[in-house]
Amino acid sequence: MKLSNDWEAARTMIVIKSPRTREEFKAYYSMRYRVLREPLGLPKGTEKDDYEPLSEHFMAVDDENGEILGVVKMYERETGVAQFSHLAVSPDHQGRGVGRLLVNYLEGRARELGYKSMGTTTRASATGFYERCGYRVTGIASPLFGRLQILWMDKDLEITEDTNK
16 A cells, blocks of 8 residues: 555654643543544543443554544453444544544554454444454444444454555
């Protein structure tokens, strides 16, 4: 795949890390709220769920200025299956490879932990992104907040493929 100049520049400056301090977690959850819930008019607090304490949390951070560009979390859905959720990329950085970088990182982490497959629930409007990352729709979930069509997408982690399209 030919990488755009934005992608190449972003890859050299972005680090993936887990939030550790209270301030980092506050910024992490703030990004999730601003990107995923506030546009829907939902109250603060809806950016969290019951899986927070069981999850590994990750942030894509600009190494030069410390700005959080994107966030995501991962946890065990069932034996051998990882699930990630709440992937949120700052609107100013969408379309520049930040989401792909986070998904690729999660897949590597899931393999390290011995997971055989990984999936996510996503809005119908985001399926194209996940399909480009090698995921396929395998189920339909109940509408989120009674109004968003949600789909289950998954990927076999034992099959290696080039998803940098």
